[in-house]
Amino acid sequence: MSSEQAVRGAVQTHSKRVWRFALALSGAPDVADDLVQATCLRALERHHQVTSHERLDSWLMTICRSIWLNEVRSRSVRRAQALSVTPEADLVAIGPDSETNIFASEVFTQVMHLPEAQRETVMLVFVEGYSYREAAALLEVPIGTIMSRLSNARRKLKAVMQHDAADVAQRSGK
Amino acid sequence: MKFSDETLMAYLEGSLDETQCRAIEAAVEVDAELERRMMALDPFALVVQGVFEGLPAQAPQVDLPEAIVPVPSNSGSPLRLLAVAASVAIVAVSATFWATRPAELGWAQQAALYQSLYVPETISSLDSSPESLDDQFAMAEEQLGRSLNRDALEALPGLDLKRAQILSFKGKPLIQVVFADEQGRPFAFCVIRQGPAAPNKEVKQAVLSGLATAIWAQDGYGYMLLGSDAQTDLGGELDVLTQTFSG
Numbered sequence: 001m002s003s004e005q006a007v008r009g010a011v012q013t014h015s016k017r018v019w020r021f022a023l024a025l026s027g028a029p030d031v032a033d034d035l036v037q038a039t040c041l042r043a044l045e046r047h048h049q050v051t052s053h054e055r056l057d058s059w060l061m062t063i064c065r066s067i068w069l070n071e072v073r074s075r076s077v078r079r080a081q082a083l084s085v086t087p088e089a090d091l092v093a094i095g096p097d098s099e100t101n102i103f104a105s106e107v108f109t110q111v112m113h114l115p116e117a118q119r120e121t122v123m124l125v126f127v128e129g130y131s132y133r134e135a136a137a138l139l140e141v142p143i144g145t146i147m148s149r150l151s152n153a154r155r156k157l158k159a160v161m162q163h164d165a166a167d168v169a170q171r172s173g174k
Numbered sequence: 175m176k177f178s179d180e181t182l183m184a185y186l187e188g189s190l191d192e193t194q195c196r197a198i199e200a201a202v203e204v205d206a207e208l209e210r211r212m213m214a215l216d217p218f219a220l221v222v223q224g225v226f227e228g229l230p231a232q233a234p235q236v237d238l239p240e241a242i243v244p245v246p247s248n249s250g251s252p253l254r255l256l257a258v259a260a261s262v263a264i265v266a267v268s269a270t271f272w273a274t275r276p277a278e279l280g281w282a283q284q285a286a287l288y289q290s291l292y293v294p295e296t297i298s299s300l301d302s303s304p305e306s307l308d309d310q311f312a313m314a315e316e317q318l319g320r321s322l323n324r325d326a327l328e329a330l331p332g333l334d335l336k337r338a339q340i341l342s343f344k345g346k347p348l349i350q351v352v353f354a355d356e357q358g359r360p361f362a363f364c365v366i367r368q369g370p371a372a373p374n375k376e377v378k379q380a381v382l383s384g385l386a387t388a389i390w391a392q393d394g395y396g397y398m399l400l401g402s403d404a405q406t407d408l409g410g411e412l413d414v415l416t417q418t419f420s421g
Binding site: 008011012015016018019020023029032033036037040041044104107108111122123125126127129131132133143144147148151153154155157158161 | 186187188195199200202203206209210213216217218219221222223224225226227229230233234235236237238239
């Protein structure tokens with residue numbers, strides 16, 4: 001398989017997780033749409049840089065974050081702030097019952113209200129399952145910083161979760 | 175140092191003191207197995223993942239170009255290289271455009287974005303011999319359907335005419351005339367044919383994509399002047415060009 005084919009395949013396979021990461025970075029679904037598109041185009045342009053076909057997901061995440069930081073962020077910050085007062089609960093997938101939905105939308109809102117650095121870390125580790133050291137490499141910070149960001153995020157999420165965490169985990173069968 | 179699951183759980187729930195937390199974090203830094211245990215115990219990760227893993231409901235729409243056709247390596251003529259450079263610039267512009275569009279960009283914003291990628295090196299090697307300019311202006315004026323008043327453009331003080339290039343915005347011909355200023359930095363004048371229904375617009379100055387610009391529209395054509403940076407004073411050129419292109 002050529003590196004171009006590998007990159008096209010990775011784009012197909014990982015577009016949802018790149019989108020979630022883009023959402024965590026930008027805080028806005030429409031900016032996330034555009035970031036994914038820009039990331040995939042950029043990745044395809046740079047397919048010749050790919051030396052290993054493994055972990056192309058991290059490579060896509062790195063490109064996405066670099067486009068966000070260097071090209072989009074300054075223009076989107078004002079809009080992201082505007083978003084913080086807009087309920088985005090309709091984004092959350094519909095669960096089996098309304099109580100779960102309310103809880104899910106509270107968690108969603110809490111996560112989206114975290115500072116950007118905590119939000120991107122939470123998305124990579126909690127949602128995408130990157131290890132602390134993988135996230136540290138991707139975000140170019142020490143592993144201790146990853147752990148302290150997650151601790152701070154947990155503290156803020158605790159208020160929402162302490163009521164229902166066990167309940168939801170049980171219902172979702174995990 | 176060994177840490178029990180209970181201790182790790184207490185850390186995750188935020189109920190350990192500062193010293194104990196630092197000890198655990200220091201241990202995790204050098205112990206991948208401890209890290210794995212901690213991640214597996216994390217109740218927050220489970221819940222947050224449950225909320226986000228269904229998003230987005232459908233895979234995002236991604237438009238990728240078809241397979242890239244390699245450029246033959248034995249055709250290194252300047253024109254060919256220019257075409258390659260232009261296509262790279264267009265890909266860069268469209269990627270930036272996609273990434274940043276808060277709303278649809280107008281022709282002026284896009285022209286500014288494109289122009290902002292120009293550096294002195296972009297224009298220093300252009301062939302601006304009278305013969306080349308003759309050809310470029312003939313083609314550009316034919317596309318545009320009006321004169322570009324080359325004499326007036328060549329007489330602009332402090333600017334050296336480098337090239338007239340045919341671009342297109344939503345099917346409308348857009349001509350970019352590039353100059354070098356006294357320091358060799360790129361400076362541009364753009365004209366787009368908008369059609370007879372387009373309203374006239376007074377001169378409006380704004381900084382777009384980091385460049386000082388002035389935009390106006392008259393009799394179905396849009397005009398734009400782009401300085402070499404955000405501070406460029408466009409006053410002198412603007413006076414001449416609004417006179418020259420007044421109808």
